[in-house]
Amino acid sequence: MSTTQKPYHFLIRRAHSLLGLVPIGLFLTFHMFLNLTAHGGAEFYDKVIGTMQSVPGIFIIELVVIFIPIAIHAIYGTWVVYTGQSNVLRYKYARNWFYIIQRISGLYTVVFIIIHVYLMRFVEANFSALSAFLSQPLGLILYALGILFAIFHFVNGLWAFAITWGLTIGPHSQKIWMYAMVLVFIFLSAIGLANIAAFL
Amino acid sequence: MAEQKTIRFKIRRQDGPDKPSRWEEFDIPYREKLNVISCLMEIQKNPITAAGAKTTPVVWECNCLEEVCGACAMQINGQGKQACSALIDKLTQPIVLEPLTKFPLVRDLMVDRQIMFDHLKTVHAWIPIDGTYNLGSGPRMPEVTRQWAYELSKCMTCGCCMEACPQVNARSKFMGPSAINQVRLFNAHPTGAMNKHERLAPLLDEGGIADCGNSQNCVRACPKDIPLTTSLADLNRETNKFALDRWLRK
Numbered sequence: 104m105s106t107t108q109k110p111y112h113f114l115i116r117r118a119h120s121l122l123g124l125v126p127i128g129l130f131l132t133f134h135m136f137l138n139l140t141a142h143g144g145a146e147f148y149d150k151v152i153g154t155m156q157s158v159p160g161i162f163i164i165e166l167v168v169i170f171i172p173i174a175i176h177a178i179y180g181t182w183v184v185y186t187g188q189s190n191v192l193r194y195k196y197a198r199n200w201f202y203i204i205q206r207i208s209g210l211y212t213v214v215f216i217i218i219h220v221y222l223m224r225f226v227e228a229n230f231s232a233l234s235a236f237l238s239q240p241l242g243l244i245l246y247a248l249g250i251l252f253a254i255f256h257f258v259n260g261l262w263a264f265a266i267t268w269g270l271t272i273g274p275h276s277q278k279i280w281m282y283a284m285v286l287v288f289i290f291l292s293a294i295g296l297a298n299i300a301a302f303l
Numbered sequence: 304m305a306e307q308k309t310i311r312f313k314i315r316r317q318d319g320p321d322k323p324s325r326w327e328e329f330d331i332p333y334r335e336k337l338n339v340i341s342c343l344m345e346i347q348k349n350p351i352t353a354a355g356a357k358t359t360p361v362v363w364e365c366n367c368l369e370e371v372c373g374a375c376a377m378q379i380n381g382q383g384k385q386a387c388s389a390l391i392d393k394l395t396q397p398i399v400l401e402p403l404t405k406f407p408l409v410r411d412l413m414v415d416r417q418i419m420f421d422h423l424k425t426v427h428a429w430i431p432i433d434g435t436y437n438l439g440s441g442p443r444m445p446e447v448t449r450q451w452a453y454e455l456s457k458c459m460t461c462g463c464c465m466e467a468c469p470q471v472n473a474r475s476k477f478m479g480p481s482a483i484n485q486v487r488l489f490n491a492h493p494t495g496a497m498n499k500h501e502r503l504a505p506l507l508d509e510g511g512i513a514d515c516g517n518s519q520n521c522v523r524a525c526p527k528d529i530p531l532t533t534s535l536a537d538l539n540r541e542t543n544k545f546a547l548d549r550w551l552r553k
């Protein structure tokens with residue numbers, strides 16, 4: 104029997120889990136809150152964006168705190184998706200659905216982030232540009248799904264995070280943590296959708 | 304006279320690992336309190352399909368007939384179950400029998416579950432007690448520990464949890480929850496705890512505990528009601544501590 108020692112396997116998996124919360128999940132939450140400023144109108148929003156973009160070294164910060172962690176999480180996550188084999192049609196349990204939705208939402212979020220970053224970084228980042236994009240039905244669906252899937256992926260991942268790190272061990276604590284996560288999902292989704300509404 | 308009630312079976316047949324598979328249907332005269340194995344025995348006595356064609360008897364495995372050996376695991380109506388404790392009166396018909404999909408097929412409903420025993424070896428699922436002299440009696444096990452550890456010891460290596468686990472498949476090396484659960488069992492034993500590290504270390508490797516995807520199908524599929532997800536989460540905590548400690552001591 105071959106027991107090929109892959110000493111980094113455990114480390115990579117745990118790093119993947121940790122990156123999902125710090126920094127990616129925290130950034131997502133921050134992002135959702137920051138975009139509430141869109142409710143202050145086009146001028147105010149553009150000013151906030153301008154301030155953010157003029158922070159010295161913002162590119163480095165974005166690279167290290169946002170892009171690299173997301174890239175690692177996304178690339179390894181895609182490998183994780185590949186090594187799974189859903190059987191939700193034979194085992195129709197809620198958690199088994201969450202297992203597959205976690206994977207679908209992850210893949211969708213990667214595609215969404217690429218489009219989102221392309222539009223914001225390389226096309227035009229201001230209120231009216233986003234407003235115009237969201238006025239097309241397809242653009243609206245892309246964004247609404249992207250926000251909801253990203254939040255789901257984060258929140259469901261946070262549920263599993265508590266198991267991965269040995270915090271919630273028994274079924275009862277896992278259930279209570281799940282109820283807490285449902286509340287977080289509703290809360291963040293409300294903010295995310297309100298953000299979209301501000302541009303309509 | 305009232306018409307004889309029958310039980311309809313739909314069985315996936317395959318003469319060997321490289322042979323094509325086919326479906327065959329059978330009608331078994333109804334009796335009360337039959338289980339899937341007793342129906343397969345009827346087919347063995349009289350291997351005639353529902354359409355009246357003569358065929359070979361269906362091949363399956365069984366041993367204890369009381370849900371303790373694990374041998375008779377197969378897919379019953381799409382889920383891994385023990386055929387000996389699958390009561391006909393509780394199943395919807397036609398009753399569909401298929402081999403487990405996570406193990407190499409031998410013939411018909413019989414698969415080779417050797418990989419599960421290999422995993423038990425990988426994680427050292429035993430307690431070494433032999434010495435060159437009498438080592439005396441070991442430490443006592445606290446009664447509170449014994450109570451939950453007993454539940455973990457009920458595992459019969461049937462493979463129902465492997466069948467239900469989306470992370471166990473041809474593309475992954477995941478050992479599945481049953482071997483991992485045995486690590487918790489043997490590490491809970493006061494004598495077994497002396498070799499804790501030998502069981503935790505393999506869990507850090509590829510195919511180990513980090514490959515679990517938290518779908519929690521396993522705990523629902525286990526016929527022995529073993530709290531597999533509790534064992535997984537508990538060992539997540541233990542492996543995290545163990546890995547960090549091992550690294551810090553390097």
Ligand code: SF4
Nearest residue numbers: 468515516518519521
């Ligand atoms: S919880 Fe883990 S071990 Fe259990 S079925 Fe899901 S992926 Fe497999």
Ligand code: SF4
Nearest residue numbers: 458459461462464525
């Ligand atoms: S843990 Fe349960 S389902 Fe898995 S092999 Fe053991 S008895 Fe069977």
Ligand code: FES
Nearest residue numbers: 366368372373387
């Ligand atoms: S024959 Fe032993 S478990 Fe079914």
